[in-house]
Amino acid sequence: MLxxxxxxxxxxxxxxxxxxxxxxxxxxxxxxxxxxxxxxxMLSAYLGLWFSNRFDVGLFPTLLVCMIGGGTIAVIIEKIGFKPIRDKNGPLIYLFVSSIAISMFLQYLMTALLGGRFFMYRPLLKSSSWRFAGITIPIVNLAMLAASIVALVFLLYVLYRTTIGIAIRAAATDLSTPNLLGININMLISITFFISGALAGIAGLFLGMSLNVYPQLGGLVLKAFVATVVGGLGSLGGAVIAAFLLGLLETMITAYIGGAVTPMVSFTVMILFLLFKPEGVAGLLGLSSGSATQKL
Amino acid sequence: MNSYLASILIFTGINLISVLGMFLLMGLTGLLSFGQVGFMAIGAYVTAISYMRFGLPFGAGLLLGVGVSLLVGLVIGTVTLKLRNDYFALATYGFAEVIKNVLIYFSGYTGGSMGVFGIPAIVTLPMVIVIFLAALVLCRNFKVSKLGRNSLAIRNDELAAKVMGINTFKQKLLVFLFSAVFGSVAGSLLAFSTYYIEPNMFNWSKSVELIVIVFFGGINSLTGVVFAGMALTLLPEILHFGAEWRMVIYTAIIIVTMIYRPTGLFGRWELSLSQILGWIKGRRKSAVGRGGQGA
Structure with a gap:
């Protein structure tokens, strides 16, 4: 059981x-x-659902479509919702408000178009669960774990071994200097959004498969936010560790105490981290990170 | 006046009161909060429960709601206002969600997800108008006073404001408490004009609605915010939009506003009482002038 x-x-x-x-x-x-x-x-989950039903394909083609689709959607959102504000040097809070408005717009648009109902993926995997030594694990969970780890390792490779990765890390330190050094910063931002969207595409497919597809699916991004905060602002390593811890914590609480208190606990953990350890897990482990009490 | 129109106007007035709270918080001080709806919930439930269960009169219940909101606001504000702005926003979202969950969870008093039923419609249109006008005058005076200027300084550059000797934390807490009071009063009025309240009326999307209105009207313009509040509350009622499309249109409006006119519809423009008097006088003069010519 444990x-x-x-x-x-x-x-x-x-x-x-x-x-x-x-x-x-x-x-x-x-x-x-x-x-x-x-x-x-959320949109990637709908895309994967539509694609797998329309063309009657298995997991891998759907995964590919979700990644490309997710990346493209993220780039489009950046071009429409963020680039005009960036071009005008608008304050960061505008970007933040714009991102919230966009996410609510898309959520309500999907609700208005398709209704709030749940859509189910048809089974993309051959068997539904895996039994071993008395324990039963849904196959979708194992596929999720495997695909996520592969994607994260690949991301590490891109960030630390390729020119694009170096440029992204340089831009993370300071956005204007790489620009002076001849890097096309708008291109770089688009690439970053594409990568982030492709990862969201994978997440969307698996979340859709295990939780069904509905307009509020995107609300789960709050978990990502909590993980990012607890992990330490902008620290990828910290975010990954915190995300795994959060997943474990939530599963344990749901299994042993009850699902009703889960959101309260994760928010409380986040607020405690913000108050007492703003540099997060990354700070505890000595990874690099920003500070939560900085000005926005 | 027919009762349908009156109920729409009451609803608009209540919405405007909570919008004013959001204007102080976000428009003047630059603090984005999703927790406004949490205070509305506190006001609504405290007033309704104290009336229905303990026979407290509406006015006393409203004040009790304000008191509870102030206490909760003090705790939440002290904890969260030292954070970066976007973390503050998220923490307030968490606050609103926690309030909603508490309302569902402690069903003995709150009726759980069913809510509280059979609240008498004590709130009348004149009452709402008087409270709204009082809130408007308070807001206007806040904006032009030293407090308002402190808030603007914090919004534009918190570090600079600190350097100038403003106690930014204290100021932000003060504004947060002000907005909590506005939210709480709006919530109490809402409870006693809709017959029932339930936790889902206090979703965080309600806070987003308020944020949209403030941004649409213009974060620098009290007049703009009031006009935007009236327009965005009345229009869907008049045009009979479905609830889903209303939010689609709302959010589309804010995206377009953020991109093309980030200062909001009204920019910095303010309508003042002397201006209005000036217009009226001017018109009277010209009317007299014309009359004179005719005679």
Whole structure:
């Protein structure tokens, strides 16, 4: 029972990690909390649903479509909702408000178009659960865990071993200097949004498969936000660790205490971290991070 | 006046009172809060429960609601106002959600997700108008006073405001408490004009609605915010939009506003009493002038 819950918690945590990393990537460059990330997750889930039903394909083609679709949606959102504000050097709070407005717009648009009902993925995997030594684990959770880990490792490779990754990390330190050094900063921001959107696409597909698809699915981005905060602002490593911890914590509480108190506990944890350890898990472990008490 | 129109106007007035609270918080001080709806919930429930269960008169219940809101606001504000702005926004979202969950969870008093039923409609249109005007005058005086200027300084550059000797934390807490009172009063009025209250009336999307109105009207213009509040509350009622499309249009409006006119519809423009008097005088003069020519 405990082992089973730990594995379920880890796979939930892995999806949180995917969302949190995408969230933290944009934060590290543009320094605002991008809530439209949630709507990318939600729209990718709808896209994957439509694609897998329409063309009757399995998990991998759907995953690919979700990644490309999610990335594209994120870039479009950036071009429409954020770039005009960035061009005018608007205050960061405008970007933040705009991201919230976009996420609510898309959520209500989907509700108005398709209604608030739940859509179910048809089974994309051959068997539904895996039994081993008395424990039962849904296959979708294992696929989630595997895909997330592969994606995170690939992301690490891109960030630390490729030119684009170096440029992204440079831009995270300071947005104007790479521009002076001849890096096309708008292109770089688009690439960052694409990567973050592609990660959101993976998360969207798996969340859709395990929780069904509905307009409020994007609200789960708040978990990513909590993980990013607890992880330490803009620190990818911290966000991943915090996301796994959050997944474990939530699964344990839901299993042993009850689902009703889960959101309260995760918010309380976040607020406690903000108050007493604003530099987050990253600060505890000595990873680099920003500060929560900085000016926005 | 027919009762349908009166009920719409009452609803608009109540909405405007909570919008004014949001204007102080977000327009003047630059603090984005999703917790406004939490204070509305506190006001509504405290007043309704104290009336229905303990027979407290409406006015006393309203004041009790304000008191509870102030206490809660003091605690929440002290904890969250030292954070960065976007973290503050999220913490207030958490606050609103916690309030909603508390209302559902402690169903013995609050009726759980069913809410409280059979609240008498004590609130009348003149009552709402008087309270709204009082709130408006308070807001206007706040804006032009030293407090308002402190708030503006914090919104424009908190560090600079600190350097100038403003106790930014104290100022932000003060504004937060002000807005909590506005929210609480609006909530109490709402409870006693809609017959029933339930936790889902106090979703965080309600706070977003208020934020949209303030941004649409213009964060620098009290006049703009009041006009935007009237327009965005009345229009959907008149045009009979469905609830879903209303939010789609609201959010589309704010996206377009953020992109093309980030200062809001009215920018910095304010309508003042002397201006209105000036217009009336001017018109009278020209009317007299014309009359004179005719004779």
């Amino acid at each position: 082992v089973q819950q730990i594995i379920n918690g880890l796979s939930l945590g892995s999806v949180y990690a995917l969302m949190a990393v995408g969230f933290a990537l944009v934060f590290s460059i543009l320094k605002f909390s991008n809530f439209s990330h949630g709507s990318v997750i």
